[in-house]
Amino acid sequence: MKLLDKYFGRFFGLSLLCGLMVFLLAATIWYGMAQVSWFDCYWIAAVIIACWGIGGVTGWLITPKEKVSQLWLRIYVMSVAAYCVGSILFGGWDPSVSGWTIMFIIGFALFSFPFALLLGFVNHKIYPTNNRPN
Numbered sequence: 816m817k818l819l820d821k822y823f824g825r826f827f828g829l830s831l832l833c834g835l836m837v838f839l840l841a842a843t844i845w846y847g848m849a850q851v852s853w854f855d856c857y858w859i860a861a862v863i864i865a866c867w868g869i870g871g872v873t874g875w876l877i878t879p880k881e882k883v884s885q886l887w888l889r890i891y892v893m894s895v896a897a898y899c900v901g902s903i904l905f906g907g908w909d910p911s912v913s914g915w916t917i918m919f920i921i922g923f924a925l926f927s928f929p930f931a932l933l934l935g936f937v938n939h940k941i942y943p944t945n946n947r948p949n
Contacts, residue, residue: 816876816879816880818876822941826871826875826886826934826938827871827875829871829934829937830867830871830874830894831864831867831868833867834865834867834868835864837923837927837930838853838860840926841922842859862901863898863923866895866897866898867894869894870891870893870896870897871890874886874889874893884938884939886938886942887932887938891927895920895923895924895927899920902916902919902920
């Protein structure tokens with residue numbers, strides 16, 4: 816689909832909101848388990864929200880108009896792929912911490928899935944049924 820579609824802004828905003836909710840969920844669980852606060856680490860939030868933003872744009876661009884019902888899944892896959900590629904390119908692959916990097920990638924994928932489902936539910940509510948091609 817094109818970036819000039821009138822629904823793009825809504826889905827991009829929802830993608831960024833999903834990224835923020837993933838950060839809040841992960842920070843809350845991390846604080847509950849380890850008593851370490853991520854709420855003052857703005858760069859972690861920025862990375863997670865940026866990955867959802869990248870996933871939102873690329874998922875929107877690669878989804879054909881005939882398959883708009885798969886938009887949420889493509890946004891989810893692209894955001895996880897963006898996080899994975901970013902972790903590989905910019906993360907420290909020191910042997911002592913590379914296991915943690917893999918765990919954070921898996922954790923990002925697991926924490927993001929419920930919000931991707933929420934995005935799919937909102938997809939069916941926002942994108943009108945009468946505008947969907949047969």
